Amino acid sequence: MTNSNRRNFIKSVSGVSLAAAMGMGISLRAGAAVKAKIVVVGGGYGGVIAAKYLKMAEPGLEVVLIEQNKRYVSCPLSNEVLAGLGNIEHLTFGYEGLARRGITVVHDTVEAIDPQARKVMISGGKSFDYDRVIVSPGVDFKWGAIKGYDEEASQTIPHAWKAGPQTTLLANQIKDMKDGGVVIITVPDNPFRCPPGPYERAALIAHYLKQNKPRSKIILLDAKDKFSKQGLFLQGWTQHYGDIISESSKEKYGSMIEWVPASKGGEIDAINAATRTAMSVVGKEFKADVLNVIPPQHAGKIAHTTGLVNPKGWCPVDFKTFESTMHKNVHVIGDACVGGAMPKSGYAANSQAKVAVAAIIASLRGVDPDEPAYLNACYSLITPEHGISVTAIYQVKDGQLVEVPNSGGVSPIDVSPAFRKIEVAHAKSWLKNITTEMFG
Ligand SMILES: Cc1cc2nc3c(=O)[nH]c(=O)nc-3n(C[C@H](O)[C@H](O)[C@H](O)COP(=O)(O)OP(=O)(O)OC[C@H]3O[C@@H](n4cnc5c(N)ncnc54)[C@H](O)[C@@H]3O)c2cc1C
Known part of the structure; x- marks a missing residue:
């Protein structure tokens, strides 16, 4: 069709x-x-x-x-905030319209x-x-499903999977990261909220880094071997972030996004929040400058x-x-x-x-x-x-x-x-x- x-x-x-x-x-x-x-x-x-x-x-x-909550923050399009393309206020809504319709709104x-x-x-x-x-x-x-990741750890290692302060925290960490830093996004197994969301997140963070910190890398550590809209994402990543070249020195930095599926050791079961390290089930360790854990x-x-x-x-x-x-x-x-x-x-x-x-x-x-x-x-x-x-x-x-x-x-x-x-x-x-x- x-x-x-x-x-x-x-x-x-x-x-x-x-x-x-x-x-x-x-x-x-x-x-x-x-x-x-x-x-x-x-x-x-x-x-x-x-x-x-x-x-x-x-x-x-x-x-x-x-x-x-008194105000609702929309997750859809919150990944844009991570790329500096939107702000969280534009995604925030009040309940006054519902009250005007005669609905009793209780916070x-x-x-x-x-x-x-x-x-x-x-x-x-x-x-x-x-x-x-x-x-x-x-x-x-599911706090604790990933060893070392609980609600307290999320105050420094954001999930940003409920939009609001978590989104801002992750956006600020990316903004403060050095050029040449590594952003790691860990992705859970199905089912989870918004199946294409992690892959869009990688792309939009890459969009920001390409303009501002082109030596940087993004690694997706995935608990799965395939994902939503995979062919389209892989094509888009290659087209826009596959061959990063410095605008000033013309130095080649190569591909900005790396996806590590479960079969290549991408599934993680523990993190160390203090050192921003993710540990995979097969014993590999991945050290990040910014670690974004999307929990089960x-x-x-x-x-x-x-x-x-x-x-x-x-x-x-x-x-x-x-x-x-x-x-x-x-x-x-x-x-x-x-x-x-x-x-x-x-x-x-x-x-x-x-x-x-x-x-x-x-x-x-x-x-x-x-x-x-x-x-x-x-x-x-x-x-x-x-x-x-x-x-x-x-x-x-x-x-x-x-x-x-x-x-x-x-x-x-x-x-x-x-x-x-x-x-x-x-x-x-x-x-x-x-x-x-x-x-x-
Ligand atoms: C980064 C990201 C991008 C996304 N992009 C899209 C997209 O482009 N398109 C799309 O369709 N979806 C997208 N989603 C998914 C979408 O946000 C969710 O599927 C949607 O919010 C689900 O609606 P819901 O009503 O089930 O839950 P929610 O929208 O989360 O609403 C649940 C509400 O219940 C309240 N609540 C919970 N427990 C209680 C309680 N005990 N007492 C009182 N209140 C309570 C919460 O405060 C919350 O306001 C995205 C998600 C993420 C994380």
Whole structure:
């Protein structure tokens, strides 16, 4: 399928399926108004959209959104901050727009959810009753899975995998690094938040170093042997960072990015924070000037304390409703859930939120939910003028969430620089659209 055919196909299919997913399907329009109390836990890419679409679809619902932070910092496009191409303020959003829509926004930490009593407890002992609760807490890190890397170590060895102060810390370390320094990024095994993110990060840090510290190197130590959009990343890295030559002396520094897969000793199981050294499972040691550890992940803590997780630490759900298979009337969306073929992305969380909302309202009305379809697109930047993407539509088949064959794919490998530039514009307009939909 050509790229333009692919995009037209996505447009036509998503036009139909998203109408249903957004709560505009026949069952929602036809039903009588319902009243219920819905609590949403977590105000990120999944939770904010769930709260907003619940209220839009049924103004009579009592919707409470509980989020621990006063402001939300978007991970998408936060890798740009590391390259000095954007700043964190432009990725930071407040919840005032949701309050204006009649959603009760509570800034506090959810300490417990009692699925039997249907109560959500926040710090200080206050609780909220619910008819349904939607849980979208994102990921937490498996501290200790890499020996020597815990929350305290992350204060000097950033993960920058939750955007905010961690992003700024890593950006400053890169800025302060000497020319000729080594940046090491360690990448976990699947599944983890934003599968193409580490590779985009390497490219954008390289973009900064090429301009400012061209003798420097970036090493990706990977717990896997293959990764998302691999062919496109390898091509882009070679094209832009494969043959670094000093502008003044014309000295050749060679390739800036080195990717070490698991089969070549890239999987690490320990770090020494004091010496900024990463140790691989086969006993190799890699010394860094800047060490960025992206730790293994699992569902956010509240999913664990509520008993929503499987042995791997993710929340299994019914893919037609996103209701937990562990507890009734509890829906889990976003990074925390077992997402089938869908990656853990902001776009996926957005799509899942709309399906969960449509299913909840259908069930409150006592009708069957529409057959859901899901959409995802993930853009990555290799330079400020070179973008790549992967897109797909997903459907439920035999109880599994699977990709619709030929519904998407990755950007073509052989295209003009103008095409790559357009993908950058798509990435930026995607962020503007999705965050306006959330917070506008
Ligand atoms: C570097 C990077 C780049 C990325 N780029 C992209 C991209 O280009 N496109 C894309 O689609 N995705 C991208 N992602 C992935 C995207 O950020 C996540 O998939 C998305 O944020 C998941 O949404 P969520 O609602 O599950 O979790 P989040 O957005 O993390 O929201 C969870 C919220 O819950 C709150 N919370 C958690 N526990 C509690 C509690 N107990 N009480 C109260 N509040 C709580 C948290 O404070 C947080 O605000 C990227 C990620 C990274 C790290």
